[in-house]
Amino acid sequence: MARGVELALPQGERYALIGPNGAGKTTLINLITGMIKPDQGQIFLGDTDITALRPEARVKCGLVRTFQINTLFPRLSALEAVTLAVCERRGYAGNWWRELPAYGDAVEEAYAILVSLRLAASCYRPTRELAYGQQRLLEIALALATRPRVLLLDEPAAGVPQGESAELFSVISDLSRDITVLFIEHDMNVVFRFARRVIVMAAGRILLEGTPEEIAADARVREVYLGGAHRG
Amino acid sequence: MASSTLSEPQRHLEAQIRWRPLEIAFWLATLLPFVLTPNHLALASQIAITALFALSLDLILGYAGIISLGHAAYFGFGSYTAGLIAKWGWGEPLTGLLIAAAAAGALGYVTSFIIARFRHLALIMITLGLGLLLAEAANSAGWLTGGADGLQGVRMWKLLGLFQFDLYGTAAYTYSLVVLFLGFLLARRLINSPFGLALRGIRENAVRMPAIGAPSPAHIRKVYTIAAVMAGIAGALLAQTTETVSLDTLSFQRSADVLVILILGGAGRLYGGIVGAIIYMVARDQFSGINPQYWYFWIGTLLIAVVLFLPNGILGGMARLVRLERRPA
Numbered sequence: 001m002a003r004g005v006e007l008a009l010p011q012g013e014r015y016a017l018i019g020p021n022g023a024g025k026t027t028l029i030n031l032i033t034g035m036i037k038p039d040q041g042q043i044f045l046g047d048t049d050i051t052a053l054r055p056e057a058r059v060k061c062g063l064v065r066t067f068q069i070n071t072l073f074p075r076l077s078a079l080e081a082v083t084l085a086v087c088e089r090r091g092y093a094g095n096w097w098r099e100l101p102a103y104g105d106a107v108e109e110a111y112a113i114l115v116s117l118r119l120a121a122s123c124y125r126p127t128r129e130l131a132y133g134q135q136r137l138l139e140i141a142l143a144l145a146t147r148p149r150v151l152l153l154d155e156p157a158a159g160v161p162q163g164e165s166a167e168l169f170s171v172i173s174d175l176s177r178d179i180t181v182l183f184i185e186h187d188m189n190v191v192f193r194f195a196r197r198v199i200v201m202a203a204g205r206i207l208l209e210g211t212p213e214e215i216a217a218d219a220r221v222r223e224v225y226l227g228g229a230h231r232g
Numbered sequence: 233m234a235s236s237t238l239s240e241p242q243r244h245l246e247a248q249i250r251w252r253p254l255e256i257a258f259w260l261a262t263l264l265p266f267v268l269t270p271n272h273l274a275l276a277s278q279i280a281i282t283a284l285f286a287l288s289l290d291l292i293l294g295y296a297g298i299i300s301l302g303h304a305a306y307f308g309f310g311s312y313t314a315g316l317i318a319k320w321g322w323g324e325p326l327t328g329l330l331i332a333a334a335a336a337g338a339l340g341y342v343t344s345f346i347i348a349r350f351r352h353l354a355l356i357m358i359t360l361g362l363g364l365l366l367a368e369a370a371n372s373a374g375w376l377t378g379g380a381d382g383l384q385g386v387r388m389w390k391l392l393g394l395f396q397f398d399l400y401g402t403a404a405y406t407y408s409l410v411v412l413f414l415g416f417l418l419a420r421r422l423i424n425s426p427f428g429l430a431l432r433g434i435r436e437n438a439v440r441m442p443a444i445g446a447p448s449p450a451h452i453r454k455v456y457t458i459a460a461v462m463a464g465i466a467g468a469l470l471a472q473t474t475e476t477v478s479l480d481t482l483s484f485q486r487s488a489d490v491l492v493i494l495i496l497g498g499a500g501r502l503y504g505g506i507v508g509a510i511i512y513m514v515a516r517d518q519f520s521g522i523n524p525q526y527w528y529f530w531i532g533t534l535l536i537a538v539v540l541f542l543p544n545g546i547l548g549g550m551a552r553l554v555r556l557e558r559r560p561a
Contacts, residue, residue, distance in 0.1 A: 073437050093451070
């Protein structure tokens with residue numbers, strides 16, 4: 001659930017979305033990406049009203065998400081999965097009279113994305129054989145293959161051991177400055193290190209938005225977290 | 233494109249889809265019936281036709297994950313189209329085949345709009361319903377289809393003006409085998425294309441597809457239409473080579489048989505339907521010779537054994553054996 005949410009994400013910004021469990025963080029991402037239809041309100045990407053668009057159409061506009069739980073293609077190799085996303089964007093995915101290696105530009109682009117996320121070494125193996133942390137990276141690789149303008153990452157480091165999560169976030173923070181990134185994260189160390197703006201949600205509403213320093217100093221945030229007896 | 237200009241990931245993808253020696257050996261072996269069993273070419277022709285039908289089901293079931301219990305609708309529709317054209321005085325096989333393909337494709341395209349909206353159990357019921365609907369329509373339109381007596385008076389002209397379809401089945405097997413091989417080449421190209429990759433994406437995780445910007449329903453409509461064309465061609469081949477069409481081409485039994493054949497051989501493997509068709513049709517021929525009434529008992533036993541011990545079909549089991557063999561080395 002999410003109610004009365006008003007939110008503007010400037011281009012290139014790095015946002016963290018935090019809040020106790022059940023605050024409506026994932027719901028908000030589902031609403032923005034069109035996985036759920038809002039009862040009322042509008043969503044704009046740039047100057048375009050995208051409220052009526054289907055999820056795949058929003059992806060084509062540059063609004064892309066990843067998932068809290070790995071939702072990948074178990075028997076496709078990492079290279080195949082990312083190539084698939086690139087082919088969809090380039091409009092090749094309906095072509096059935098030429099074989100995949102003939103689409104060198106798509107394969108090259110997919111490979112370059114995998115290299116940039118340090119996945120090249122295992123990119124020929126089926127996704128289900130990859131280590132968990134690599135699968136989290138592949139989630140991001142799939143999103144990047146669609147050339148997002150806005151990237152919404154739902155707990156990108158969920159399930160990843162703490163030491164590795166910093167590495168994952170350094171990859172995220174190295175993403176192109178053209179991309180607006182919003183990530184949901186529970187680990188406050190990570191939030192304060194990688195986000196430049198923080199949004200706090202509670203009970204389906206946005207409680208406040210500010211720089212990490214402002215958030216850390218705010219009494220209401222402490223109350224939401226400590227009062228809700230939540231970790232963090 | 234010369235292979236020297238390919239990048240490393242391209243070379244890797246190319247190696248995955250390269251023709252293997254075993255494949256070439258397999259297709260050469262399909263010529264053996266001409267030499268080894270010249271008295272059984274009519275059966276060989278039926279096997280090739282069933283293999284093409286199973287291959288068309290593999291495109292939707294094995295690659296896009298669309299389960300169908302009514303695939304005979306397109307087979308039978310192609311069969312009746314080809315039969316009727318010949319009955320009405322145009323007995324030329326190749327154009328008849330093309331017209332039947334177009335007719336089955338049109339039916340496939342129209343129905344694909346319903347198919348693309350459903351998955352899983354709903355899809356089984358819908359395909360089953362469509363199949364029954366068409367079978368019953370053909371049954372009641374006796375003035376057109378001949379009803380339960382079958383379509384009589386189908387007279388085919390010579391193939392390419394040279395070869396007569398006869399009882400020995402030499403022309404029939406040659407014709408069916410060539411069409412099967414062309415259909416296989418098309419299917420092989422399709423599954424190795426970007427479109428084929430998108431289909432595997434739908435099979436692996438349909439829910440994820442919209443999140444990478446993929447319009448799954450459009451892909452499903454397309455592959456369903458292509459599969460319907462292929463099934464229609466298989467049906468037309470049967471009508472032309474046997475010079476008759478019976479209601480059984482549209483029956484639920486045929487839809488179920490082809491599903492059994494594909495699962496027996498291994499879905500999603502391209503050769504699964506072909507291998508399944510060979511085993512199933514030869515077994516039926518042999519068992520029904522021994523005991524015509526109870527041969528389904530043996531097919532049932534075989535099916536349970538395959539599903540229990542070889543969940544990925546006979547080809548899947550063989551692939552696993554090969555991997556186990558190679559591992560210690």
